[in-house]
Amino acid sequence: MFAMTTPAAALPAPVPAPVRARRAAHAVALCVLPSGLWRIAMASGVYVGYSDQVLREVFDIPGWGIAYVVGLSVLTELAALFPLLLVSDRWQPLRPRTLGALARTASGVLVLVALWQIVVAFTVDSRTYMSSDAAMAVWACAFAPLFAVPVLMTMVTWSYTKRHRVHGTTT
Known part of the structure; x- marks a missing residue:
């Protein structure tokens, strides 16, 4: 008459992410930020080391190049x-x-x-268009943090996969 039901077994609570994985996740977002801000500055007309002629002829700024550069910055930061x-x-x-x-x-x-952005950034064309050593130094500082992204992202993903495999929630 009355069916006895048992509550569904509660899923085991996942172990919190280790502090190093949390720091790495935050660092990924921060590592991508300087190059994104540099590109947005370029799209906004701030002098970043390229002459107006190079911006027009090579990067199509002003024009469709603005949408590309800003879009790339936004998508990269969202992914980060x-x-x-x-x-x-x-x-x-x-x-x-x-x-x-x-x-x-x-x-x-x-x-x-x-890695693709690093390769593109260090191609001969990108460097030959720069008009001064100071602009080149700022550019290098903006793109250098991208070297850390592969290592940091791998660390975060490995930590996530390991935590959820231990508790049987991922096979």
């Missing part, structure tokens, strides 16, 4: 905020298995994007 989701205990929009697969994919993409 993703690691914060992996170390957050408050908000998990996806199941751990799905988020883990997404984390590994995003890690690979972020690593490739960071």
Whole structure:
């Protein structure tokens, strides 16, 4: 007559992310910021070391180049905020298995994007268009933190995957 029901077994609470993984996740977002701000300054007309002629002919600024440069900066920063989701205990929009697969994919993409930007930044064309050594130094300081992104993102993803495998929420 009366069916006895038992409450669903509670899922084990995931172990909080280690402090080093939290710091690495925040560092990823901060490492991408200088190059993004440099590109936005370039799109805004702030002198970043390129002559007006180079901006017009090579980068199409003003023009469609502005949308490209700002869009690249926004997309890169949004991708760099993703690691914060992996170390957050408050908000998990996806199941751990799905988020883990997404984390590994995003890690690979972020690593490739960071490496691609470094390669593009250090190509002969980029450097030959710079008009002064001071501009080159500022440019190098803006793009140098990208070298850390692959290592930091790999650390965050590895930590997330390890934490959720231990508790049986990811296979």
